[in-house]
């Protein structure tokens with residue numbers, strides 16, 4: 233049995249909304265088996281955590297790992313221009329090896345910001361699954377599905393094959409979920425087909441929802457209703473839904489979502505950068521909606537730094553609502569931890585006995601943790617990814633003192649540079 237003992241730990245108790253000091257944490261195989269004031273046992277590895285702060289490894293609730301090669305390639309554009317004129321033409325030329333290496337680079341960035349689980353929507357997801365398995369992190373991997381411009385049936389064949397080969401692979405670290413890309417790229421019939429497939433998998437579906445004003449206006453013209461209501465009328469909200477963006481929801485739709493098993497994912501950087509707008513985070517929190525937080529892809533953010541996302545996400549809301557009490561640090565932390573576990577269905581996002589051993593360590597000696605007035609505020613407002621030193625996922629150390637132990641970071645950068653040059657010449 234693999235045993236890791238964390239000694240002298242201060243950790244974020246997310247449920248009690250406080251930091252617990254002076255505990256020992258025992259990890260056996262892939263679970264946290266014991267948390268106690270003193271544990272003396274011969275473990276395979278003992279990590280002295282004095283001077284560190286342990287938090288549940290974060291969940292990046294919405295990203296497109298494979299978009300690294302389009303980083304800084306199409307900026308200062310709105311979503312429609314960005315997608316139609318810049319991204320999709322380049323995406324058409326991507327090979328599955330491009331997507332593999334691009335995803336590996338994103339995975340490394342995620343690891344370095346304390347992320348142990350990613351919720352990723354893209355294609356060539358067999359190779360992305362391989363990358364997740366090699367890296368040691370977890371992934372809910374969703375195949376982005378579209379049919380309006382053709383190829384709907386081929387994508388369904390690919391999705392079914394992917395599920396057969398990869399669902400629950402990597403010691404259960406990989407889950408496969410269908411993802412109709414959006415209401416503007418999927419026909420009604422296709423959405424219904426994908427809902428049926430989702431029901432036959434784990435009953436989960438992933439999509440982009442109400443990202444821009446244009447999406448809402450077009451939906452009103454075409455379907456005489458707003459996007460969330462349209463999907464609910466089709467029956468989608470009878471499934472567990474993870475819905476990226478949710479920027480332009482009506483009050484009625486917010487009420488509807490609060491009654492269903494729907495997790496909106498907050499993507500503040502992407503919504504700011506593509507000028508999509510401000511998601512009604514404060515209203516959704518007040519209605520008890522469980523939110524996740526994500527970076528979106530590296531072509532619309534333009535990085536995979538979830539800690540930066542937490543910082544921006546918390547402060548931008550206050551100015552939008554003109555209410556400094558809105559979206560406090562603890563709520564943002566819950567999106568990245570507790571709710572992350574709930575929306576992915578992994579038993580993580582929390583440091584308690586029997587939870588999966590997914591833990592990130594910060595260096596408490598860092599400038600932003602000085603002085604130690606309020607550590608929950610520090611995690612959201614005054615620290616950054618460089619302070620994350622170690623990451624444990626599934627009971628394995630995958631980053632130690634900022635060195636990734638599972639994959640070769642230098643080789644990944646080399647391959648992404650090399651393949652991007654080739655891609656842009658094609």
Ligand SMILES: N[C@@H](CCSC[C@H]1O[C@@H](n2cnc3c(=O)[nH]cnc32)[C@H](O)[C@@H]1O)C(=O)O
Pocket residue numbers: 296311315319320323353354355375376377378387413414440443502528529532
């Ligand atoms: N193009 C693929 C499948 C789509 S995967 C997910 C898609 O989402 C796109 N995407 C990335 N960010 C956003 C966003 O913010 N809104 C909508 N689409 C996005 C991304 O470029 C990608 O095409 C195929 O041919 O099968």
Ligand SMILES: [Zn+2]
Pocket residue numbers: 294295296353440476528529
């Ligand atoms: Zn997206």
